[in-house]
Every structure is written in C-alpha cells, then in structure tokens.
Amino acid sequence: MQDPTLLLRDIHQPPAPPFWPPAPGWWLLAGAVLLVLGIVMGLRWKRARRRREIAAIFDNALDEAATPTAEVAAISQLLRRAARRIDPEADRLQGDAWLAFLDRPAGNTRRSRKASATDGGFGGAPGRLLLEGAFRPEVDPADVATLRSLARARFQQWMLDQ
Structure with a gap:
C-alpha cells in the first residue's frame, strides 16, 4: 500500500519573468541608442548654431x-573673403571670371562652369550689380535685395563647407 506521507504532485513550471525591469542587455541597448541620438542631435544643434x-x-x-551702394560693396567684400x-586665389578674380566662380556648383568649385543669365545665379542681373553696383x-533697393538673398546663400554655403 501507499504511504500517505509520500503524496506525489505534478511538476509546476516557474512563473514567466516579469516585463519590468528589463534584462541588462536591453538597458545597454537603450543606452547605446540614446547615446547615438544625443550625438546626432548635438551635431545638428551645433551646425544650426554655426x-x-x-x-x-x-x-x-x-x-x-x-x-544700397554701400550694401553692394559690403556684399562684394564678404563674398571675396569667403x-x-x-580657393586662395579667388579673391583676385575680376569680371566674368569672378561671376563664373560664384556660380560654380557646390562641392565642385575647382571645375569651371559657364554661368548664364537664365540660371538665376550671379551670371544675370545680380552679378552685373555685384560687379558695377x-x-x-x-x-535700386529691390535689385540689392535680390543680390543680398543670393549672396547670403552662397556666403553661408562657403563658410559651412570648410
């Protein structure tokens, strides 16, 4: 017969691990993701501040x-400095060579490109105003405003490239 003190029971599984707190690997992954996000946001903030x-x-x-005449002279001076x-020799360019240099595409400043009056760059009326204004x-203050916006974009582009 059976001994009543030796009562056998089924095997029970332990409860599943809780959702919180996560395992140490998840903490490391979250920390790495936050670090990368912090670095990216810091670089973006620094670039925006610059x-x-x-x-x-x-x-x-x-x-x-x-x-407006003094404004054109100041624009010319700022662009030549930038x-x-x-190119260390760029501030010595004159006339159409200077306008062609201003119209060169970004990242390709060494290669020459003909500027045209229809491309909306310095090869048209804004460039002539820059040379002679x-x-x-x-x-005309309206022409200076057009030149100002175009020159501001080019100035920022050149100053941020380096």
Missing part, C-alpha cells in the same frame, strides 16, 4: 551699410 552665427555676420555687415576659403551713384 549657421545662425554665419548669417548674423553677413546680416550685421550689411546692416551697417548706410546706402571665396578665399574655397558699388561704383554707381544710385542703386
């Missing part, structure tokens, strides 16, 4: 210009 600083340099220099970052007694 872009704002460069825009402020450009805008402050033009705000100091009393007349061009030295791309500082020497005119009067300049």
Whole structure:
C-alpha cells in the first residue's frame, strides 16, 4: 500500500519573468541608442548654431551699410573673403571670371562652369550689380535685395563647407 506521507504532485513550471525591469542587455541597448541620438542631435544643434552665427555676420555687415551702394560693396567684400576659403586665389578674380566662380556648383568649385543669365545665379542681373553696383551713384533697393538673398546663400554655403 501507499504511504500517505509520500503524496506525489505534478511538476509546476516557474512563473514567466516579469516585463519590468528589463534584462541588462536591453538597458545597454537603450543606452547605446540614446547615446547615438544625443550625438546626432548635438551635431545638428551645433551646425544650426554655426549657421545662425554665419548669417548674423553677413546680416550685421550689411546692416551697417548706410546706402544700397554701400550694401553692394559690403556684399562684394564678404563674398571675396569667403571665396578665399574655397580657393586662395579667388579673391583676385575680376569680371566674368569672378561671376563664373560664384556660380560654380557646390562641392565642385575647382571645375569651371559657364554661368548664364537664365540660371538665376550671379551670371544675370545680380552679378552685373555685384560687379558695377558699388561704383554707381544710385542703386535700386529691390535689385540689392535680390543680390543680398543670393549672396547670403552662397556666403553661408562657403563658410559651412570648410
């Protein structure tokens, strides 16, 4: 007969591990993801801050210009200074060679490209204003505003490339 003290029972599985707290590997993965996100966001913030600083340099220099003619002269000076970052000889270019240099595509500043009046770059009216506007007694403020936006974009591009 059976001994009543030796009562056998079925084998029971232990309960499943809880969802929280996660295992150490998940903590490491979450930490790595947060670190990468922090680095990416820090770099983006730093680049945006640099872009704002460069825009402020450009805008402050033009705000100091009393007349549209002085503004054109300031734009020319800023572009020539920024061009030295791309090519040390660029600030010595004159006329159409200077306008062609201004119209070269980004990342390909060494290769020559003909600027045309229809491409919306410096090869058209804004370029002519840049070449001759500082020497005119009067300049149309609307033309200067067009030149300013085009020159500001090129200035920022050159200053951020390096």
